[in-house]
Amino acid sequence: MTIFGFGNILKLSTFNEFLTEVEIFTNSKISFDRLILLEKSLKLDFNINPIMINNIGATFVKLSNGEIFRSIIYVEKQIVPRFFSPQEILIENLNRYHFYQCQNLSNLIQKGAELSATANFNGFFKYSFVNNSGSIVYKNQNQHLLACKNCISEFNKQYGTNYNVNNFRTDLITVSQNE
Numbered sequence: 001m002t003i004f005g006f007g008n009i010l011k012l013s014t015f016n017e018f019l020t021e022v023e024i025f026t027n028s029k030i031s032f033d034r035l036i037l038l039e040k041s042l043k044l045d046f047n048i049n050p051i052m053i054n055n056i057g058a059t060f061v062k063l064s065n066g067e068i069f070r071s072i073i074y075v076e077k078q079i080v081p082r083f084f085s086p087q088e089i090l091i092e093n094l095n096r097y098h099f100y101q102c103q104n105l106s107n108l109i110q111k112g113a114e115l116s117a118t119a120n121f122n123g124f125f126k127y128s129f130v131n132n133s134g135s136i137v138y139k140n141q142n143q144h145l146l147a148c149k150n151c152i153s154e155f156n157k158q159y160g161t162n163y164n165v166n167n168f169r170t171d172l173i174t175v176s177q178n179e
């Protein structure tokens with residue numbers, strides 16, 4: 001019996017060997033998803049990676065092995081005009097990131113938007129600018145984005161603080177599942 005691995009064919013003689021290889025493959029897929037979520041951004045498939053919220057409405061993402069990470073949710077792709085130049089990018093016009101259960105995020109989920117999540121709180125995001133036909137025109141691995149105003153007002157309510165969009169820092173977003 002043979003199955004395809006990444007670039008090499010595994011020859012397996014017994015069912016147990018097959019099972020072990022499948023487990024290694026599955027585990028490496030989970031490790032890969034974890035790494036992508038923690039370091040870059042994971043495209044969410046809600047059947048596999050549902051968005052979870054804790055009792056104060058903070059957003060988390062579940063991996064297929066049950067691990068749950070505090071995560072920021074955002075739309076990674078933005079449609080740009082035909083004649084686009086990266087110098088014209090205005091941060092105010094880019095998609096905002098969400099870190100609480102807010103109406104904007106609910107709307108995105110309801111209309112089936114392609115959502116990405118990151119558990120990296122450095123404030124810079126993987127981001128793609130695409131044309132009308134969906135082809136990538138420009139990619140930025142470290143795009144600075146602004147937080148969603150609804151999420152900030154939720155944050156202010158929870159913590160009795162008064163941050164505005166321009167000086168909100170992503171490193172403030174650290175709550176536990178049980179909070």
Ligand SMILES: [Zn+2]
Pocket residue numbers: 097098099100101102103104105148149150151
């Ligand atoms: Zn929001």
